[in-house]
Structure formats: C-alpha cells, structure tokens
Amino acid sequence: MTHLLILGGTTEASALAAACAQRGIAATLSYAGRTARPANQPVPVRIGGFGGVAGLSRYLEQAKVTHLVDATHPFAARMSANAVAAAKDIGVPLVSLTRPEWNEEPGDRWIRVADIAGAVAALNGPARRVMLAVGRMHVDAFATRPQHHYLLRFVDAPETPPALPRHLLVVDRGPFTLAGDRALMEAHGIDLVVAKNAGGSGAVAKIEAARALHLPVLMIDRPVLADRAEFHDVGAVIEWIGHRAERGV
Numbered sequence: 001m002t003h004l005l006i007l008g009g010t011t012e013a014s015a016l017a018a019a020c021a022q023r024g025i026a027a028t029l030s031y032a033g034r035t036a037r038p039a040n041q042p043v044p045v046r047i048g049g050f051g052g053v054a055g056l057s058r059y060l061e062q063a064k065v066t067h068l069v070d071a072t073h074p075f076a077a078r079m080s081a082n083a084v085a086a087a088k089d090i091g092v093p094l095v096s097l098t099r100p101e102w103n104e105e106p107g108d109r110w111i112r113v114a115d116i117a118g119a120v121a122a123l124n125g126p127a128r129r130v131m132l133a134v135g136r137m138h139v140d141a142f143a144t145r146p147q148h149h150y151l152l153r154f155v156d157a158p159e160t161p162p163a164l165p166r167h168l169l170v171v172d173r174g175p176f177t178l179a180g181d182r183a184l185m186e187a188h189g190i191d192l193v194v195a196k197n198a199g200g201s202g203a204v205a206k207i208e209a210a211r212a213l214h215l216p217v218l219m220i221d222r223p224v225l226a227d228r229a230e231f232h233d234v235g236a237v238i239e240w241i242g243h244r245a246e247r248g249v
C-alpha cells in the first residue's frame with residue numbers, strides 16, 4: 001500500500017498533504033518542530049528530527065514508507081541531503097517538490113551573495129536601515145554588524161531576544177502582500193533588504209516591494225543540493241506516485 005512521507009515546513013508540503021487527503025492517498029507530514037503553532041493538516045503529522053540519515057532510514061522502514069517527497073524549504077540543505085542518502089540506503093523512491101527560484105527582473109537592484117556569511121561580509125559599510133528577512137535561525141550571525149538598524153519579521157515571538165543591538169521585531173506569519181510590505185518598508189525607512197532566494201509566491205512580496213521602492217536587495221543564493229528529481233507542482237508529484245504504483249514499484 002502506498003504510504004507517502006512528506007518532509008514539510010512549507011506551503012508546497014501542505015498543498016501536497018491536502019491533495020493526498022482529497023485523493024485518499026496515505027501520507028504523513030513531517031515537521032522539524034521549529035514553529036510553535038504549525039497549521040492544522042488533513043493527514044497525520046509527526047514532529048521533530050529523525051536523528052540524521054540513520055534515523056530517517058529507520059523511520060522509512062518502520063513506517064513502511066513507499067514514496068519520499070522532500071518538500072522542505074530550498075535552504076533546508078541538511079534535511080535534503082539526509083533524504084537523498086536515506087532514500088538510497090533503503091531503496092525508497094525520492095523526489096523533491098520545490099518552488100522555482102526568483103530571477104532578477106527589470107527594476108530589481110540585486111547584489112548576489114553565496115550564503116549568510118557572504119551577506120554578513122557585504123554589510124561592512126556605514127549604518128543602514130535593513131529589513132533582514134533571513135529567518136530566525138540566522139539572525140544572530142549579523143551581530144558582527146551592529147551598526148545597522150534591523151527590521152525583523154518572525155512567525156513566532158522568540159524565547160530569547162535576537163542578539164542585534166538595534167532591531168525592531170514584527171511577529172506575523174503572512175500571507176504578505178506587495179502593498180503591505182511596501183508600507184512596512186516605508187514606515188521603517190528601510191534602505192536595504194537582505195533575503196534568501198526562497199522562490200515561489202509566499203515570500204515574494206518583499207522582493208516586489210523593494211523593486212517598487214527602488215531598494216537594493218542583498219540576495220542570498222540557494223545552497224547547492226544533492227542531485228534528485230525535482231518537481232515544481234503538486235500535480236506532478238501525484239502523477240509520479242500513480243506512475244510508480246502502476247509499475248508496482
């Protein structure tokens with residue numbers, strides 16, 4: 001019997017879970033457990049790390065997973081690498097469901113950097129008012145650039161305050177709009193946006209707002225991930241499951 005394990009934490013993973021529930025495909029959605037209030041889901045949910053490649057391999061066997069879908073965020077590089085290794089170990093077919101990355105459009109003023117360290121290094125100049133949209137876990141890396149004023153936006157209020165001497169924290173889980181993000185940037189006098197090239201529509205409002213306001217964006221490129229089949233839409237994953245099932249894999 002088909003049993004899909006969806007590695008989640010993204011809107012794509014939730015959309016796939018909903019599609020599975022609608023079609024009666026057995027699926028389990030896995031969260032890392034970073035968010036205090038994960039959205040309700042129409043399929044069973046498990047929460048927390050598996051314990052590396054060995055732990056995930058064990059889980060795949062014990063839960064009799066027939067198909068593994070890595071629908072984690074494009075910057076969740078460790079989980080994605082573990083998924084490739086465990087799928088290979090156990091012989092479970094794996095695909096990724098991910099959003100295509102953003103590309104620079106007319107009006108954009110991107111400065112591309114390879115990673116968080118590259119973004120920190122690029123902020124070595126005089127004080128600016130920065131919208132720092134890199135996710136809660138990476139904010140403290142910017143403590144070595146204390147001259148800037150940072151606008152932060154987190155899904156949950158953090159247990160310990162960010163280690164940035166000058167910051168303002170907004171707690172909001174979106175969805176965000178161009179008009180809303182533009183107003184936020186104007187209200188806080190933002191003159192630079194730091195963002196990860198997440199891609200997709202859920203987080204693009206800040207990029208569009210920066211374009212509308214002619215603001216530069218320090219754009220962090222995606223990490224290079226292990227080779228795997230990649231889909232950009234839920235329908236393709238559903239087809240893939242059907243295809244494999246027909247062939248009895």
Ligand SMILES: NC(=O)c1ccc[n+]([C@@H]2O[C@H](COP(=O)([O-])OP(=O)(O)OC[C@H]3O[C@@H](n4cnc5c(N)ncnc54)[C@H](OP(=O)(O)O)[C@@H]3O)[C@@H](O)[C@H]2O)c1
Nearest residue numbers: 008009030031032049050051052072073075076077078079
């Ligand atoms: N990185 C981002 O920018 C970002 C943005 C939005 C959402 N997210 C979501 O947040 C979660 C964590 O991202 P991350 O960047 O911290 O990942 P990561 O660095 O690649 O993963 C670190 C560890 O967290 C555990 N983990 C990650 N995703 C998991 C999942 N879906 N289910 C169970 N365990 C998971 C794994 O622990 P074990 O080794 O113990 O299995 C993994 O080795 C992911 O679900 C991701 O989709 C990330």
